[in-house]
Amino acid sequence: MAASKRDQLIDMAIELFFKNGCHTVGIDRLLAEASVAKMTLYSHFKSKEDLILAAAERLHEQVLEQFLAILEDQNLSPIDRLHAVFDRLEDFTTAQGFPGCPFVNLSVEFPDPSHPIHQVSIRHKHKVEEHLEESLRGLGVREPESVARQLNLIYEGAKVMIQITGDSSYVQSSRQASELLLEKALAEA
Amino acid sequence: MAASKRDQLIDMAIELFFKNGCHTVGIDRLLAEASVAKMTLYSHFKSKEDLILAAAERLHEQVLEQFLAILEDQNLSPIDRLHAVFDRLEDFTTAQGFPGCPFVNLSVEFPDPSHPIHQVSIRHKHKVEEHLEESLRGLGVREPESVARQLNLIYEGAKVMIQITGDSSYVQSSRQASELLLEKALAEA
DNA sequence: GGTCGACTAGACCGATCTGTCTGCTAAAAT
């Protein structure tokens, strides 16, 4: 079979919930656009939040995979792979009405840190930072954890500023800032 | 009079809506906690969104004032004033369950960039960046606009990472990163 | 051919939310 109803629901949840906000999109609209009956939804998931959780976890895997693909791109030099992380921001954020980082938005909609959905966001951000750290360690940077955190701040800052202002030229700003930090870190290596 | 009912509503809106999310807090709870009758609310504001807008605008003024106070602190050297912007992040973010930057949250809850509430966020972020730029220009930095944007990314990134992970040590990371960028910018001045 | 499981359409329930309306109190202004 092409795609199970369960997958259709998750895919549409990613598209609708994470683009427009979980609280704003009702379950009826999701069902209509996914062409799935309500009872099917509740046979696969025990609640709307349960679906959101599954969607968040799938998106976590997808985004992390994309992220890793950049950091391990064998066509680029190790340093350029890190630069590419920022350059490639352009691909997502120049889209009309960039909805922002889904995991940031989820954290806003589910502010309780102990909530399972919020925890997916925490896990995602930690994973991203770990991978940055590993790349930096591979480059022989002196304090890879510290530098990874700093690069991550720039990365997150760029996404959130583009989300709010709609000005995608923050991609360039983030690239410049990260380049500078990397330069410095490599000089000390 | 001590505080008009209108002010009570706005103050409580800032506290409840921006700490817990506008969509999650109902108007009945706000009225109960503000000790105001429903009809009084709707005589001052034409809708809930109208109240949120007024609250956002007041908060915009308040936060910007605090921000400016740091950037113009005469007890500090011009460079330390910029550093203080990051150091003082500690004051807000170490609070148990830091709710995140209210203007980021508003942008998530009102994603439409043309929405008046979203526009307050845009205005706020621009103002902050302008003030950073002005401080940098006062220091004789070569490209103040570009550096201001980069510092702003770090600033926003720190707030959002602390919001998600609850790890307030990102304050130090942001301080370190901004210090590095400032050093470089001043060396070129 | 008959059974079973997956799916569907849509009615329905209870809760919740925004916003309106009525009637009342009381202080302030004229």
Add this chain to the structure above:
DNA sequence: ATTTTAGCAGACAGATCGGTCTAGTCGACC
């Protein structure tokens, strides 16, 4: 003294939302 104004409490309407229930369709498999 009377009118106006600001505020109060709470019922109410209308809409929406998440979730349940019923009844029925369709295809696969034994």
